[in-house]
Amino acid sequence: MKHVKAINRKAARIEHYGRAETNGSGHAAPADEGIAGGASGGSGGGAPSASGGPKDVVGLESRGPHIPLGCSLVFSPGWEADSSGGTAGLCQPVERDLFDCHYGCFWPVQVPDQLNHSPDWTGKCAAAQKDWRKIDLIFP
Amino acid sequence: MTTLVKREFHPFEAAGEHFLYMVPSAGVFHIDQASRAVLDTLEGREMTAAELVSELGTEVGADAVVDAVAELQEIRAIGPGRMPPEKPLPVLPPAGFPLTTMVLNVTNKCNLSCTYCYEYGEDKIVDTDYGSKPKFMSEETAREAVDFMLKESGANRVAHLTFFGGETLLNFKVLKKTLAYARTQGALLGKEVEFSLTTNATLLRPEIIEWLVDNEVGVTISIDGPQESQDKFRVFKNGMGSYELILPKIKELLRRHTSRPIGARVTLTRQNLDVKSIFRHLTEEMGFWEVGFAPVTTADGRDYAIEGEGYDSMLAQFSELALEFQEAAIENRHHGFSNIKDTLEEIHKGVSKAYPCGAGLGLMGVATDGEVALCHRFAGSEDHKIGTVRDGVDRKLQYGFLEKHHVVNKTDCHTCWARPLCAGGCYHEAHTRYGTTTAPNLHYCDWIRAWTDTCLRVYGEIASRNPRYLDRFDMENRVPA
Structure with a gap:
C-alpha cells in the first residue's frame, strides 16, 4: 500500500489479509502472524494486484449473509436507481441469484438462450455467488 | 456507483x-x-x-x-454508505482456555488499616471481619490450589502464581511451603512456575528477603509515596503511619533483590494526587524500578473518592510522565512509569479486548478456603464464585459470566473508539460503583479516552522516531508450548 502504512502488529495482519483477499487467495493464515512474506497468487481466477496488475472483482463476494438488494419499481429495471432513489442498493442479480432474476423478474436479466444455442452455458456454475467467474462468454 | x-x-x-x-x-x-x-x-x-x-x-x-x-x-x-449496521455476536473463548495466572489469597487478615481498602474498608464485598472464611489459607488448601492451577494451565509451559492477601507475609509459613510444592509439581509436569507477591512491606525481614531473592519472586510493594502521602491512609490500627517502619525494609529489599524488577503500586485518592512527586520519590529517592498508579476503587461520594477536577489533574500529570517516558524510550533509556508501558504494549500488539481483563478466564483468584473467584478482588464472594480448587471450575457459571460480560453486550461501549483497550473497565470497580459487574465504568469514560489518546500519540512518536524500541514488546510474548 502506498498511501496507508501499517504501524503496529495488528495493522500488519490486516494489511496481509487485505492483500490475500484482493489477490483472491481467500483468508489464508499468514506464516508468522502476518508480517513477513507476501500473499500467494490468486486462485479464484483473478490476477494479483500487489504488483500493480489488474485487480480481481471481490465486491460481489463480501462476507456475511447476502441481503437481496431488490429492484426498483420507479426506475425499472433497478440498474439506474435503487428503491430509495439512490445508487447504493442497485439490483445486483449476480450477487443475488442469476436464475431467479432471469425467470422471476418482470425485467429479466439477459442470459443466453439455454434451450437451443447455449445449453451448457452454466455447466460449471453450480452457485452463481461463488462460481460466476466460470460462466462462459457467449458470442452469438 | x-x-x-x-x-x-x-x-x-x-x-x-x-x-x-x-x-x-x-x-x-x-x-x-x-x-x-x-x-x-x-x-x-x-x-x-x-x-x-x-x-x-x-x-x-x-x-x-x-x-x-x-x-x-x-x-x-x-x-x-448503505450497509446494514453490523451486529457482532459475542464470540466466546474456546473451551479449555488455559489459566495463565492464579492469585492466591493466602490470608484475608492485614496488619494495616488503610481507610480506603477494598477488602476491609467501607466498600468491602466480603465480610472479612466476622465472615465464615478462615483467616489464613491452610497448607493443604494451598497445595490443592497449586494442583488446580497446573491442571487448568492446560498446554501452557509456564504458569504464574501470585501470592496475595490481606497482608501476604502474615502467612509466610504457608507461602514458603506452597512455593516449594509448586516448583516440584511443576517440574514433574514439565512446567515452569513463576512467582510474585504483593505486600505492604511492613513484615519484610532479612530472612524473608533472602527467600524472595533465592526463589526469584517478583515483588510489588503497595505504597502511596512520600511520608505525608503514605501516612494519610496507610496506617496501623492505632492510626500510626507506616512510612518510617517500611522505608529501611524497602531499601534493604531493593539493595538485595536484583534478579526481578521491584515495582511500587500507588493508590491515588482525592487527598493524594500529586502523581509526579510521588513518582519522583519512589523512583529517584527510594529506587523502585517501576511505579504504577491506580485511582482508589470506591463508591461515589466517599471522602477519598477522586472526582471532577481530580481526574483532570491526574490526567495532566499522567500525560507529563508519559512524555518523559516517550523521550526516554526514544533514547533507549529506562523510565519507570508502568501505566504507559502496559498500554503501549497492548497498542503495539493491537489488542482488541472482548473483556476488560482476564478475570474468570486466564486469571482467577482463590479465597482462603479454596473457593475460586473471578479474581483476587472477588475472592470469598459467594456471588462471584466460579468453582473450587477441589472440584474445578464450574463451566456453566464461568461461561454464563463470560457471555454476560462480553463487550458486545455493553451497549454504552458500542460507539466508543476506546473500547478495544478498555472494554468497559474493571468488574470490581463497576460492582463497587454501580452494584453490578456488568456495568461499564461510565464515570471514567472521558478520562480513559483522553489517556488512550495520549498513549496512542506516544506510540506514534516512538514508532516514528525509534521504532526499534517497540521490538521489546514482541520479545516479551510468551508462546504456549
Missing part, C-alpha cells in the same frame, strides 16, 4: 504525522496526504469514488485519490 462514508476509527497526530487507530480491529496505520484529503472530504458526507476524484483530483492527483480510496477501504477506514 457505491457511495462511501467514513467508518469507525480514531485519528491522532504524532511526530508531525497523521495516524489512524482502527476500531474495533485496533490496527494502527500511518496515512499520507492523499488519504487524509479523502477522509477530510468525507467528513459528514457520503460520496462515490468518482465524486472524490473530481473534488480532489487537481489537489492530490486522480491516481492518488483512486489508490487512497482503495487502500482506505481495505483497512475499513471507509466503506459503503
Whole structure:
C-alpha cells in the first residue's frame, strides 16, 4: 500500500489479509502472524494486484449473509436507481441469484438462450455467488 | 456507483504525522496526504469514488485519490454508505482456555488499616471481619490450589502464581511451603512456575528477603509515596503511619533483590494526587524500578473518592510522565512509569479486548478456603464464585459470566473508539460503583479516552522516531508450548 502504512502488529495482519483477499487467495493464515512474506497468487481466477496488475472483482463476494438488494419499481429495471432513489442498493442479480432474476423478474436479466444455442452455458456454475467467474462468454 | 462514508476509527497526530487507530480491529496505520484529503472530504458526507476524484483530483492527483480510496477501504477506514449496521455476536473463548495466572489469597487478615481498602474498608464485598472464611489459607488448601492451577494451565509451559492477601507475609509459613510444592509439581509436569507477591512491606525481614531473592519472586510493594502521602491512609490500627517502619525494609529489599524488577503500586485518592512527586520519590529517592498508579476503587461520594477536577489533574500529570517516558524510550533509556508501558504494549500488539481483563478466564483468584473467584478482588464472594480448587471450575457459571460480560453486550461501549483497550473497565470497580459487574465504568469514560489518546500519540512518536524500541514488546510474548 502506498498511501496507508501499517504501524503496529495488528495493522500488519490486516494489511496481509487485505492483500490475500484482493489477490483472491481467500483468508489464508499468514506464516508468522502476518508480517513477513507476501500473499500467494490468486486462485479464484483473478490476477494479483500487489504488483500493480489488474485487480480481481471481490465486491460481489463480501462476507456475511447476502441481503437481496431488490429492484426498483420507479426506475425499472433497478440498474439506474435503487428503491430509495439512490445508487447504493442497485439490483445486483449476480450477487443475488442469476436464475431467479432471469425467470422471476418482470425485467429479466439477459442470459443466453439455454434451450437451443447455449445449453451448457452454466455447466460449471453450480452457485452463481461463488462460481460466476466460470460462466462462459457467449458470442452469438 | 457505491457511495462511501467514513467508518469507525480514531485519528491522532504524532511526530508531525497523521495516524489512524482502527476500531474495533485496533490496527494502527500511518496515512499520507492523499488519504487524509479523502477522509477530510468525507467528513459528514457520503460520496462515490468518482465524486472524490473530481473534488480532489487537481489537489492530490486522480491516481492518488483512486489508490487512497482503495487502500482506505481495505483497512475499513471507509466503506459503503448503505450497509446494514453490523451486529457482532459475542464470540466466546474456546473451551479449555488455559489459566495463565492464579492469585492466591493466602490470608484475608492485614496488619494495616488503610481507610480506603477494598477488602476491609467501607466498600468491602466480603465480610472479612466476622465472615465464615478462615483467616489464613491452610497448607493443604494451598497445595490443592497449586494442583488446580497446573491442571487448568492446560498446554501452557509456564504458569504464574501470585501470592496475595490481606497482608501476604502474615502467612509466610504457608507461602514458603506452597512455593516449594509448586516448583516440584511443576517440574514433574514439565512446567515452569513463576512467582510474585504483593505486600505492604511492613513484615519484610532479612530472612524473608533472602527467600524472595533465592526463589526469584517478583515483588510489588503497595505504597502511596512520600511520608505525608503514605501516612494519610496507610496506617496501623492505632492510626500510626507506616512510612518510617517500611522505608529501611524497602531499601534493604531493593539493595538485595536484583534478579526481578521491584515495582511500587500507588493508590491515588482525592487527598493524594500529586502523581509526579510521588513518582519522583519512589523512583529517584527510594529506587523502585517501576511505579504504577491506580485511582482508589470506591463508591461515589466517599471522602477519598477522586472526582471532577481530580481526574483532570491526574490526567495532566499522567500525560507529563508519559512524555518523559516517550523521550526516554526514544533514547533507549529506562523510565519507570508502568501505566504507559502496559498500554503501549497492548497498542503495539493491537489488542482488541472482548473483556476488560482476564478475570474468570486466564486469571482467577482463590479465597482462603479454596473457593475460586473471578479474581483476587472477588475472592470469598459467594456471588462471584466460579468453582473450587477441589472440584474445578464450574463451566456453566464461568461461561454464563463470560457471555454476560462480553463487550458486545455493553451497549454504552458500542460507539466508543476506546473500547478495544478498555472494554468497559474493571468488574470490581463497576460492582463497587454501580452494584453490578456488568456495568461499564461510565464515570471514567472521558478520562480513559483522553489517556488512550495520549498513549496512542506516544506510540506514534516512538514508532516514528525509534521504532526499534517497540521490538521489546514482541520479545516479551510468551508462546504456549
